[in-house]
Amino acid sequence: xxxxxxxxGTEILVGLIGSGIGGSGSPALHMEEASALGLKLRYTLLxxxxxxxxxxxxxxxxxxxxxxxxxxxxITHPCKQQVIPLLQxxxxxxxxxxxxxxxxxxxERCVGHNTDWWGFAEGFRRGLSGADLRSVTQVGAGGAGxxxxxxxxKMGTQRLTVxxxxxxxAEQLIETLAPRFGADRITLGTDLERxxxxxxxxxxxxxxxxxxxxxxxxxxxxxxxxLWVAEIIYFPLETALLKAARALGCRTVDGGGxxxxxxxxxxxxxxxxxxxxxxxxxxxxxxxxx
Numbered sequence: 001x002x003x004x005x006x007x008x009g010t011e012i013l014v015g016l017i018g019s020g021i022g023g024s025g026s027p028a029l030h031m032e033e034a035s036a037l038g039l040k041l042r043y044t045l046l047x048x049x050x051x052x053x054x055x056x057x058x059x060x061x062x063x064x065x066x067x068x069x070x071x072x073x074x075i076t077h078p079c080k081q082q083v084i085p086l087l088q089x090x091x092x093x094x095x096x097x098x099x100x101x102x103x104x105x106x107x108e109r110c111v112g113h114n115t116d117w118w119g120f121a122e123g124f125r126r127g128l129s130g131a132d133l134r135s136v137t138q139v140g141a142g143g144a145g146x147x148x149x150x151x152x153x154k155m156g157t158q159r160l161t162v163x164x165x166x167x168x169x170a171e172q173l174i175e176t177l178a179p180r181f182g183a184d185r186i187t188l189g190t191d192l193e194r195x196x197x198x199x200x201x202x203x204x205x206x207x208x209x210x211x212x213x214x215x216x217x218x219x220x221x222x223x224x225x226x227l228w229v230a231e232i233i234y235f236p237l238e239t240a241l242l243k244a245a246r247a248l249g250c251r252t253v254d255g256g257g258x259x260x261x262x263x264x265x266x267x268x269x270x271x272x273x274x275x276x277x278x279x280x281x282x283x284x285x286x287x288x289x290x
Contacts, residue, residue: 013069014270015044017061018076019054020212022047023235025288026074029263032283033275041271046073055079059086062103062110071270072104074263077207080116080143087112097150098176099143102266115265116147116258121155122277123257124230131228131251132200135159137189139217140205141170144232148205149173153181161199163189164206193222201228209239216241225249234259237288260284 012034016026027043034041046065051057058079065073075083080099084090087100088109094100100112124131136157138149141164152160164170167188174186189195196202196218208217210233218241223229229245234255242252264277 009040011040011042012071012271013042013044013065014071014073015046015065016074016076017046017048017058017079018074019048019078021045021076023211024076025234025259025284026263028287029260029280029284030267030270033264033267033280034271036279037273037275039271039273048079055082058082062086066105066110070105072102072266074266075101075103077143080146084112086110093117093150096176096180097146098172099146101143101147101262102269104269113266113269114147115262115269116144117151117154118265119260119262120148120232120258121151122261123255123259124151124155124253127253127257128201128228128230128251133157135199136161137192137195137199137202138162138205139192139202140164141166141173142205145205146173146176148203148232149177149186152203153177153185158185160186161189161195162186163192163195192218196222196227199227201230203230203232204239204241205232207233209233209241210235214240216244220244223248223250228252231255232258234288256284256288257281 030043031041046061048055080101083100089111091113094112094114097114101116102113104111133156136152141162162170170188177186204217206217207213208215223245225248228251230253231239231242232255233239237254245252260281264275264280267275
């Protein structure tokens with residue numbers, strides 16, 4: 001972490017490593033807030049799709065950005081779990097989740113953090129205040145899915161049923177979280193339609209619904225008006241799933257809150273300064289395509 005409170009004139013270098021990130025809102029989020037705080041900050045997109053070695057470039061990019069004086073980098077799909085063996089230290093949340101979305105360079109060490117879970121929880125509390133959390137269906141068990149499951153269990157969900165097209169990935173998530181929260185509170189899903197019929201809400205943590213991966217993660221005919229629906233996707237802000245759910249009268253929350261609140265915490269880790277998260281959210285909603 002670069003302490004911007006004691007180095008106010010220093011340009012802070014940060015970035016994002018991931019695949020297909022050309023439409024990311026992270027640069028604007030971080031740079032506009034830095035400007036509002038009187039800081040100099042440059043946020044660079046390091047798209048693995050543009051690297052000759054693809055995802056195999058992850059380690060090289062970590063080394064290069066650290067040597068270039070970056071304060072740290074954000075990590076996104078598909079590297080939130082792949083990055084862990086390349087780090088020297090993990091925060092408590094990152095260790096519990098087995099997923100990292102923020103790497104802070106501290107001297108010669110790379111320290112992994114997870115701000116996704118808090119970002120999702122904060123966005124959910126603001127967007128779906130008072131929602132029944134007792135029984136929830138979650139589709140997706142990747143890096144972001146791990147953070148969402150962790151957040152839901154911390155917020156009080158009593159039965160979280162997790163689905164993933166890669167059953168082994170869902171099983172790994174359950175093995176990670178069950179010892180902390182209880183094996184009766186997080187289970188592997190086998191019948192999505194039945195799970196939805198018994199749930200208070202459903203969360204999509206897969207990339208299905210993004211511009212790059214169009215479609216819906218669940219058949220729309222399985223939705224019903226008393227089911228709340230949550231997304232982590234924010235590009236586009238209104239996915240096909242959310243549009244259909246709103247048409248039915250479902251309460252919904254988009255992925256904008258998670259995107260902003262996780263970024264606000266990453267900003268604090270990078271700079272040592274707590275940003276104005278509500279200012280960041282307002283700017284985000286003005287700029288993002290719907």
